[in-house]
Amino acid sequence: MPPPRSIQKARIHPLGDTALLAELGSRLDTALNTRAIGLAGALRKRRDVRQAIAGYSSVTVHFDPDQATHESLGAAIKRLAAKRPKMEIPGRLHRIPVEYDGPDLEDVASELGLSIEAVVAAHTHPIYRVFLVGFVPGWAYLGPLPEELELPRRHVPRTHVAAGSVAIAGRQTGIYPLPVPGGWHLIGRSSVKLFLPDSDPPCLFRAGDRVKFFASRKTS
């Protein structure tokens, strides 16, 4: 059960003259993320809103400055947030096969004081939430990662992480959809395509989806 929460009002920060950040909280919390996704969906229906994107616990709102100000929209967002609009599209469950053979797997296990089998068991145990999709096309921030797997990011980020790498950092996990630089610990690989440029939407995961990893047998 999540801990009880006091009803917290949304905090509104300008993000330049045509956007704002509405913060619902500052904790990595599935319930808070559900509220953010619901609020973003409700805001997208407003005529003065051009786009609303849920973060972990916030919503970034792009608005039409000819129709709204930070103050007018901010007040409307506070009222709307208090009503806790529901997530419109129910999250789907994705089962993702992973080959646990990442270049950091042994280091991760020894740093955590766990066996490799225990790391794999802990990583495949939860059903993770897709908190948000972003950073690069197809990337999804998944979590919360079990506490026993919590590690800070690598001191020196890699300049190149291969697409399909399954990684962990902090209370988060994710799969690199494209070859990009990255500072997370690479524990495995998945062949599932996350960035689907010829589909619309062009990514497999949506905010609010759930993801369960399972260890796939190695082809030897």
Added chain:
Amino acid sequence: MLRVVEPGFQTTLQDLGRPAAIAAGVPPGGAMDRFAHRAANLIAGNSPQDATLECTMSGPSLVARESCLIAITGGDFEPCVNGAPMPMWTAAFLGPGDRLTFGPRRSGARAYIAVAGGFEGERWLGSRSTSLMAGRGGIHGRALARGDELALAAERSAPAVAGRHLPPTLRTAYSDQTLHAMPGPHLRRLDVESRRLLFSAPFTVSRDADRMGYRLEGPGLATSGEELLSFGLVAGALQVPRSGQPILLMADHQTAGGYPVAAVVISASMPIAAQLAPGDSVRFVQTTAAEANRRRLALSAALATLSAP
């Protein structure tokens, strides 16, 4: 319609981008200098949504196959038609066989070429903008290459008028490398001295500067506090990573991140930001939403002079 003889350093097709795609983590893209892009289209009799060619640091060499009307705005790379200088921010006819070339860069970093009717290009997620990262949109998802044939998207709807122009007083002054910025949500994570430096010290655009963003060099900015939970980012956001060297996010920016956003460049200053090149000096001046709106409306009014019949 227009044949590419030389592509220039990096010339891509751009329109107003794909803002709906940021929910999928896809950068919004679109023209870096929206004012120059819109002005070029309006001068050519197009809609602001039509696609233009964004020419980075140098211009292409194009030959017209049929007569057409073009307009060139943005950074000044000395455009010429058949070797004779062509005025910028002004509509001009090209006849069959006429050759458009560019000389050295005089000001800015990006020039925009519009053609009456708009350039045809592949649409991806609702936009003709080229995404180099995804390899989609525009001309086969890549920059122009020698031998490309550029087609018109449509017969022009508004009558194309040679000589239509935007007077110099209404154009963006690219020599003024001052960016007006509003305090960002995490400005308080900078210590007092860093906040003062952010809004007073000169910064230099590093070589690590492209359509995604510019790494800036200057005084180190000290931030404190725990890592932030990732949130949706916007173009113009000035991120301050632990290194203390800020990153200004541009049109192809990453859609989410967790670095503190110390300031956000206002929409009216983004055309100036779009015209910065590596090595340029830039300053940030703190401003308010009211002043940002005043500047935004001034740019809209300048463009409105081009929409009039």
